[in-house]
Amino acid sequence: MKGIMKVLEVVITVLMVLVVYLLVFSSPVLPPDFESINIQLKAFYSLQVLDQNNQLRSYVLTDNTTAIETNLVGLLPSSVNYQVEICGVACTAPQVNSTRLFSVNYIVAGSIGNYNPNQVIIYMWS
């Protein structure tokens, strides 16, 4: 009788460990949420492409944030709201009703014959 109880307790212990092991390791590993970093990368590459197409510097020179925002349509996910700022060192972030605000900075030294450093900031929120 004593032997049977001992065997029963061993069986219960093994079953407990087995069930927990299966529960913990059989659930699929969820990919971490890196959405904001991926969007930041997309935004940065978008500005880089605009620069390579010789558009960004003229927009910065004329302080044309609307043109930059128009060029970003279709490049950033539609679920993301964004606002472009052109400024020097001190920039003011937009007042938005969201706890998830992130941004990318792209520095521009100026254009030929016109040294005038500025940064283009895309503020994004969702």
Add this chain to the structure above:
Amino acid sequence: MMKGQMFIIAGLIVIVAIVGLKSILSLQKIVENQRHLVSGFNGLEFNNVRNEMVRTLQISYNDSANMTNNLNDFDSFARDTLNTKSVDFNSLLVEVFYPTLQASTNTQVNVTVYNSLGTDLTSLNLSFNGTSNTFSLKNRYALRTVFTINTAVSNNQTLALNYTTSSTSQSENFAVPLNLGASYFIAFFDIRYISNEGQQSDKFTTTLQLN
């Protein structure tokens, strides 16, 4: 009775260990992935600053008198901008300029060193064309010195730079082309981008013939 309980207790310990192991493995993977992505993003920012430093010289091409000022100013701009994002940007810039070089005529070679390494240079030695000068240079200050050259033929000279800070000693050599009938601006960059995710750095030279 006690022996039976021991099996259950041992089982519970194993379960705790399994759950703990699982959470450590997952957390480690997340942190590694995030660090990798953020580090890649920092690399893009670093290259942006690096490319714009070279571009500062290109866009100042027709204003050679202000090349040095513009480059030093851009360095400050980049550092102040990155500081707002908790990134330290440190640099040492050495700029060499000489006007059109005539054969067998004394010509002044202007050398400017801009120290933005985040620390004072307790000793800074510059050697060029057989002449050597020693200075000290505070952080975020620039010094300008002049060397005189007189050559009958075009050739390359080496500018040797040795500096000491409170924690390190460093030597750099770079070639200065002395071409008759030409004016040159040569800039040596030692730039460092330091964030919570790591450090990116580069040393490079840009040579511009001005005429």
